[in-house]
Amino acid sequence: MARLQPVRGTHDILGDKAIRFRTIYNIFRSVAERYGHEEIDTPIFEFTETFKRTLGDTSDVVTKEMYTFEDRGGEQVTLRPEYTAGIARAFISNGLQQVMPCKFYSYGPIFRYERPQKGRMRQFHQMDIEILGVPEAQADIEVLAIASDLLNELGIGDHITLELNSLGDPESRNAYRDALIAYFGGYKSQLSEDSLKRLEKNPMRILDSKDEGDRALIENAPRIGDFYNDYTKEFFKEVIGGIEDIGIKYEINDRLVRGLDYYSHTAFEFTTDQLGAQGAVIAGGRYDGLMEMMGGPKTAGIGWAAGMERLAELISEDLLEKSARPVVIAPVGNDAQSMAMKIAHDLRAGGIVVDMAYRGNVGKRMKRANKQGASHAVLIGEAEMARNVAMVKNLDQGSQEEIALDKLASYLAEQRL
């Protein structure tokens, strides 16, 4: 136990947890496909440069959280710390601007070297949604609608708040940025150490600070809404109107920001207060500047990522997909055993879930069948074999009946409806 432990911040997914993951993923996929999204699966690692370019050299993810290593060929590669960069790269690599718009969904592991905590692991799983090539606000609305539908179908919509903001187009955003630098620049002596650094590299991130001294300053800091130009105002209005029309509740949070330059317009987070410090369950935004920054054609983009582990903690037991109850075959004696395998095979070919009670006397095997949650036990011994029948016991009712082997599949199929 001490020796064979998993790497810090990684977990085995089995049992109840695996069922939760599967349940959530299936709902996610069905919602995404209903919106016309198709599956994309990009490699789990990329050239390190891909992430550095997209995430920026100042972000925490790039500067201290990436799993980066040199492969045997001397290439610097990185386990993906987020989805968007890989999908954007795939878009460019595959020349997908020819087939725009592209609506994708994806699911898989993500890696970040962070201090593990509840809801925060080093290998965790995200579901991802992206729309590429749609600069219109309709994409923003659809992407939010997918998130909202997903949460509702997971039965947790009521416990989650959508916080929404607009970062504006580049013009609005730059004006705001300058105003922030001017404002906080006047209080340098009062800013926390972290925020001082942000002032130079990423002034909008100061708004995220939880430092008490900072918070007082932030209270009176300029508001982004005052810097929106007409286009930005119109765009934001359209997004808000669109989600109101389909009944999505939201709260405007004008302190919700994304520090990186390629973000614009819509930014949002779905958060819950039920997971402690790690409250964001889905987060995303519009990144119209990203493709160009990566060296591709200028292409609008918007998307979000959802944390599988966090959602898995929130959903109710009732939602879980129960696996089908098996029919368990209990042979008695060596001859029956080989025949049992054949019978099992035939039943399985007919779509029936069949398990075997592998060993022991009849009592033991029945006990086994019960433990496996079987609906029926199929008993085959010498007496039955001689007459080409099987004894089929309904484990819920305790009744049993002799059934001819060639009728077994149809009998069970009917019984188990």
Added chain:
RNA sequence: GCGGGUGUAGCUCAGUAGGUUAGAGCGCCAGAUUGUGAUUCUGGAUGUCGCCGGUUCGAAUCCGGUCACUCGCCCCA
């Protein structure tokens, strides 16, 4: 990366003025019942007391370190 809490059987946990072979419930295995399952009864195995080192005649218990989990900071999904 910083600060606090925790670490005993597969699971949930008892077990401190340091004292023989470390406990309970659940679960697991076997038998009562060699052709009939959830009950019941009987019996059994649970284990480097997270790991390494120190103090001591003697450490699950005290001390130091380390690893992991956990809560907060940070960051985010």
